[in-house]
Amino acid sequence: MYRVLVFGMTENPGGVESVIMNYYRCIDKTKIQFDFLCNFHEDAAYEDELTAMGGNVFHITARSENYGKYKKELKAFFKDSQGTYDAIWVNVCSLANIDYLIMAKKYGIPRRIIHSHNSQNMDSKLRGMLHERNKKRIDKFATDFWTCSEDAAKWFYEDRLLPKVVMIRNSISVDRMAFDEEKRRNYRKKLHCDERTWVIGNVGRLHFQKNQKFCLDIFQHFLKKYPNACLVLIGQGEDETDLKMLTARYGISEKVYFAGKQTDICGWLSAFDTFLFPSKFEGLPIAALEAQANGVPMLASAKVIPQEVKINSNFVFLDLDEGAEVWSEHLSQMQKTAKRLDVSEVKQNFTEKGYNIETETVKLEKLFLKDVR
Template sequence: MEKEPVRVLQIIGIVCGGGVEAVIMNYYRHINRNKIQFDFVVDGYEKTILDDEIESLGGKVYHVEPYKKNIFRYMSQIYHIVYDNHYDIVHSNMNTLSVFSLFPAWLAGAHQRILHNHSTAVRSEGMRSIMKMILRPFAPLFANRYAACSHLAGDWMYGKKMMASGRVTVINNAIDLDEYAFSQELREKYRQEFNIPADAFVVGHVGRFMYQKNHAFLIDVFREVARQESKAILMLVGDGELRPEIEQKVAFYGLSDKVRFLGLRKDVKSLYNCMDVFVLPSWYEGLPVVSVEAQANGLLSIFSDRITKESLLTSSASFLSLDRGSKAWASYLLHNYDGRNKNALTELRNAGFDIKERTTFLEDWYDRE
């Protein structure tokens, strides 16, 4: 009789079309599902853009009460999912909030309780930062395995001493590099679809509309770009609570005809082909998967200096200080654009970000305990 695959319960929170769920789905699509199968816990009772794909790959999707609405109901539902379905491995990707999923998983008898940190924090985020700082000491309490997307994210969550001990595993935010390779055919297709001229200069960004991603600064940067380059277009992929505020700022600057709000998309990997430059001015990150995707497409990629230096994976990526201001950012991206990086895929493979190689590592990692 053929052995049933080991089922891993992935807790990912809100599905917003990128970030953490993109990382987990990249691994899920390529992992040997005869050996390891993923099931998912997502916040909210509405169907997400991932449900159909997960189920087509043999996984289950559990919709639960969002923790922000009722944390006790959320924890109770996690407990019953783990207990009733006999999950032995629970992999929480909720950063400091993982205490609220790993505690019920511990009560329900899960033997492997994985805390996976994907982010850091900044003081200027207000109450969100305060809550992260309060919860950080508690997040690892009910975990017995530890992971992070980068050394920076690991240092922030666990401390440098624990990172140095080797107890924390860095799981690269790997992608299918070949799927993100530049395609002239897709570039022409999408520019035609969005009514973007072939000679337009397209600045791109992928990210949820939230404080962390710093969209307000990005709009300031693009305003300066548009002043110098009349054919400039800004593509914003994603959605979130701050989108209306950013739309208002775009309208106030008189840029509505130059900015494309694309919302949540399933074809993000193809959209990179439409861009010329990728900009990520985040206040903080762990190691953003969009930084890997953009570099794989060969784009000139400009990141804020608040992002881990581990994101610098190819010769086409650079860091700029947010303190330099929007004019300096605009000048940099306009004067440093020089077409696609043709060596991008080789550079990323050498850096260990090819999902086809990293899934084997993850399969073995789940099997170690």
């Protein structure tokens, strides 16, 4: 049995967590088994499912909470588990903290994989400086270099390492995200919406990266033409209070639904008529893939979201510089012309583009087992 220690799960069922889960659900567990190291003490996203599939979940103190305790617990974990793991797979959005790889090397884990999931610093200036420092020395500790997109690789790794970087697509299960008519009715009922209501949705951490403020700017223009519309924001984050204050200032609080953290993303996507995704930067966003797997038309920011994210024909790119009013006009056009795609067409598109989890998991298994005789 090839055992992999995975770092990257948090308490939030976000994009990185979804990528890990999609592969873990499909991987051949008679050959490869995952365990999970988490730097927090609350339950991890999907923890019950992780343990049900045979994975062990280990919790240590966060570095930001108590640095001394974190270092002590981190060292103890790697020392106590010496000889247990064939690989460590570190899934992160920056190189600000590479302690897990340093400890993995010190205590003899032979394969040490670093996996880039973002294309820009989304944290503090200090963490950005730490990222740049560790970027210069990451190959002293990591043996394998993975990325979710070309843009993420270019930001994460120095040019000298790019020839070694392996693309691991943020693949998903189309079947798990496929449109569900019954769920559509149930969730729209929860929103007090009938089929005459145009429901616009966004899924993501409430954070400046995801640009939900711009969603509100666009939506207030859209309401002038379509007063029966509704905007649903799914996720939690540090911008939540400011966003709610902005909806009140615009006088649209009754039209905006803050759904918070949700697990049945398929159900919510099925309720949407358009997916609005004006992020300021992304690696390769899982939310955009899940929405397309559901077949829902999407309007997304050009130049900052990688071109390879576009899988379906009803996906439209638009420059953020065009402004909220122009985005609103495009939403109006999509309301009239863009239709949800049938699941058979969606599945064909995902397979052709390499984002179908069933086929991509086979490639991941071969990568893990490449040196196993």
